[in-house]
Amino acid sequence: MAIPILFVLSVFLGIFAYTTLVERKALGRIQNRFGPNRVGRWGILQPIADGLKLLIKEDIVPRRADQFVHFLAPVIAVIPSILLFSVVPVGTRLVPVDLNIGILFAFAVSTVSVLALFMGGWASRNKFSLLGAMRAVAQVVSYEVPMVLAAVAVVMAVGSLSTLRIARAQSGGILNVTNWFVFRPWGFVGFVLFTIGAMAESARTPFDIPEAESEIIAGYHTEYSGFKFALFQMGEYLASIAMAGITVTMFLGGYNGPGSGPGWVGGLISMFWFFIKLAFMIVLNIWIRGTWPRVRVDQLLGFAWKVLLPMSIANIVAVGMWHYLTFRPLAWVATTLWLVLWFVTLSKLAATENVAPRTYRYAS
């Protein structure tokens, strides 16, 4: 048990450090810039330089801040994010902890992180921080529900909450690929819903409203500097990586891929596949961050309750249909139709006059 845990702590922290670099490089290239390229070749030492810089920066605490809570918040921000990794099966032979309630544990732990955001924002005694904290709380509470419901679909299909069993359920098929849940109608919808929920939960663009820099400066961590700030960033990145890992496990077949298997060789191959998929999810996150503008807080909540929630409930029904219609072609047609119907209806309902193309005239 110790080795997997050490593995998680070292490898994922390394991934976190280099995700920041990859993100900055990729965003740079998306924006036709170079990105960091001064520290080492291709900026390869940039994360280390950043870490050193943040370590030796002065730690500033506002005079009127709530000292204890202000100190506690960044610590609490990191712990749940690291705990999340404990249930992510990295390879056939490498699961840190195989909890029977894996998915539930993940959700339970990830909700704790919102406390950190709230504590940080509240303790700073800054109005912008406070606004950020309020936004964070509202956002995370709303997005939990559709996210959990999207996960319920998978749990229903597998019949277990254990992440390892979910991953195992997706093996087999052609090249260990066709059984991935994302290649089922309900799985695809679930994947999209869960990805959106995960992005919102970890406050990534376009849902980064708790720290929307153009509106409320830096939201809940406006008054943090130095290593405390780094801890917040770390918690956020680790959470988003862990969420990506859980998404991979639940929908993208986990560690399954061509050549993965129970043996040592198969195990190594399965780890390879897992990290490839994880990288895909991270890159998708970065790509979206480089492209989309941010949504507004009320739109975000409206989207969660009016679109995602009905859709995820419809998805659960779809899984039920899939379960009972054992004649597969019929199940495909029925669930697809059902979900498309819902998608179209919800799009119609969501599209108000606020989102419509316009025509323009020219002055005479």
Add this chain to the structure above:
Amino acid sequence: MEAIEKIKEVAAQAVPGAKLEIINSTPAAQQPALLVDRDHIYAVAKFLKEDPRFQMDFCSCVTGVDYLQKADNPGFIEVVYHLYSVAQKHGPIILKVRAPRELDQCRVPSLTSLWRGAEFQEREAYDLYGVRFDSHPDLRRILMWDEFTDHPMRKDYVPPADYEWEPTPHHDTLERTVQVGGITPPTAREELEKARKK
């Protein structure tokens, strides 16, 4: 649009009692203005805005000008309004109104209730020239800070000598800064010594 003489005539009919006068621009600019007395500026402006012949619905530019005392006049602050018409696409009609330079008497009626566009510009004129616009909804300083007491665009404004020493090659400025006192970096004195030796 009609010539300025016509406008004057029409306005004089519409607003009885208004003292109107034509003031010429530079010969090339061809923008004669209508000088209106303080008591009737609002009525004349309202007339020009509402009369279907003019419809001056766009108050483009509001500003003050400080004319110092001269041989032939006692000096005054002039407020200039440039009016255009968006509806009829003509203009400008330039309205001028004069007020004495003394701060307590320097008052003119505000035209903000006719044109919202005059709001910030009248505030600016108040800030920089000290013109009080009566019945302006929010007459505060806009460019200078609230605690500032003077009106810096007046021609007789003397800037306070509390500015920071700047490395200027003009030694008279340097000398003055040192004389005035305040906080001057030691280099300023050295610089001055050097300049004097030269």
Add this chain to the structure above:
Amino acid sequence: MIQPLTEEKQFTRTPGSEGLIETQTLEVSIGPQHPSTHGVFRMDCVLDGETVVALKPVMGYLHRNHEQLAERMAWLGSMPYTDRLDYLNSMSNNWAYALAVEKLAGIKVPEHAEYLRVIMSELTRILNHSCVIGFMLQDLGAWGTPLLYAFRERERILDLFEAVSGSRMMCNYMRFGGVRVDMTSKDLAVAKNIVSRFPRFLDEFEMLLTGNEVLLARMQRIGILPKELAINASISGPMARASGVEYDVRKIDEYGVYGRLDFRVPVGNVGDVYDRYYIRVLEMRESIKILQQALHDIPAGPHVAPEVKLRNFKIPPGDGYGRIEAPKGELGFYLVSDEGGKQPYRYHVRPPSFINLTTLEDMCLGHKVADVVIILGSIDIVLGEVDR
């Protein structure tokens, strides 16, 4: 930035909340140090939750008494200072000032120079509009991607400006009666190249932005400025046209050679942030048309009126007002010349972005904090011009 929290001052009861759940309003000072106030600008907001219930713009942090400086130096001396008004568009600022002085002094500008001025100011317009859209999207949280695309294209235009006028942003290019340096045939070819490739960039830009659902949801029906208010509040430029005001100084005054050029003036219907965004896109397309014609038609001739002296330039006593359609709106200069006429007796700038701020509160009320920043972004202010 943020005042110390004092219990009494900070919280006041929301008006009209009697009998409801007791909520308190929060006074937040957005700015002067804030990522999206486009400089040192402050908005005193009173928030009910996230909704704005009152907002007062506070400016003057960049005030340097530009007008008084100008009244202390010769007519020509203010020309480089006009570059610093709206520092994105120094070319059109130059033109406005030159135009006003020419009006006062009765100077006839050679045709070649007029065309050069049109080329430069329309290049400035597309530069400004693309950057403004970028800044606006920055405020929307697009992490600078559209802004950097706009900067990429702006770079080519700035390179041309540097090649012609010697400086990228502080061009100081126009002179009374013409322009300072002529464009060589090489410069004209570069300009043609820029113009021919710009529509491609615009298409890419629009593919990235115009149909984007998040952007539509964020921009449409936000910050509506009705047409009547727009006229009454002296709003000018793209902002007024987005509200449906059919007014463009280029069409009304036909200054320069605009009377001869064929272009249309796009007008919006709703007057919200989205219209202000899209009107700018359409204006860029029209500017491309103007540039194509101007680059094609440009006649040979002197680039500056030979009779205008550089030194000891004098204007007969009197006043006058000259205005142009700058990218941000109607930019005017009201000048008074005194006896002697060697320097302006009065020099007043009619800054479009300053006056366009008049209706900021009207547009923001009832919207969220997140909308305030994009409404401000859609007004397109440059603090160098607002504070002067």
Add this chain to the structure above:
Amino acid sequence: METIFWILSAITVLGALFAIMLRNLVHCVLSLILFFLGIAGHYFLLRADFLGAVQILIYVGAVAVLMLFAIMLTRHVTGDEGPREVLGGKWWAGMGTAIIIAGLLWAIIRKDQLAQILPAGGAQTSMVEIGKAMVTDWVVPFEAMAVLLTAALIGAVVIALEEVIRRR
């Protein structure tokens, strides 16, 4: 195990005490969260993983956060409350309560089978059994609870709607 139990118990009791004794309301809620987490730890210690996770998910993730949210919406979030006296002059009421609770606990420990230590069945069984129990033996209370909550939800919506309408 024993040590962990005592540590968890200490955390739980401290959390509970702070929750009622601290001056600042937000601090109280944060202490309450500590208490919830301590309880969750106890569940985990008893190998009732499911209950522990649900405890965190529901109580920490939802209930406490809602409390914080409510405080933020209605109270002077940034200000300290004035000094609060614990129990005030009514210490005898607290004493009485404590005595009654102690008596009850003693009775339960002595008599009831709840106090008997059952063999822990592990998480899987506990989850499956909870599920089965919910839809067989306890289906009526379960559904009644569901109906009750739905009614409460609708009631809240109606009240909120009224306010919205009145505000317009």
Add this chain to the structure above:
Amino acid sequence: MGFIGKGLLDGMVVTARNFVGSYFDKERLVTVQYPEERVQTPENSRTFPFLVYDDNKNPVDTMRCVACKICETECPPQCIYIVMDRDEKGKPRQRPKVFDIDTSVCMQCQICVEVCPFDAIKMDNDYEKSRYGRFDELVEHLPDLLKSNEYYGRIKPTEATVVDAKLKAEKEKKAKKAAPAGAKPPTGSKS
């Protein structure tokens, strides 16, 4: 129109195109890696003024500036300070003793160049003028300002040719005018 979400996907196509394009298309990646790479500034590019002299061996005596102070009066931010050189008797020497330009005040507007009747002051294109000091180190004195005509010809060839031709013509005219009057022919030709 398509479906909801099409605009979002379109945007992602654009950014992906730019991401890939930035590796292959020089047009898309316009950043210049400054200390290693430098942009060739165009000829018209201007930074701060300098004073032109003609003879490399004797810069002070052959500088074109005659200390007429026109630039000092015309300079909008008044960053130029000139003191005319005088000999022992107090007779003006037609050249500056002190010529200071405060580069922290100078706004690179080129008006001094335009008003100079002697083509004595010209705009440099050296943009690496950062200094450690905020005050004195930013004031450029006469020795720093003097630069040769060759340097001018090197940084602005087109402009310099015109100026040189003009000066030469003026000189010849002067010489012609002087010759009939019986004065000495000019010595120390500058050309």
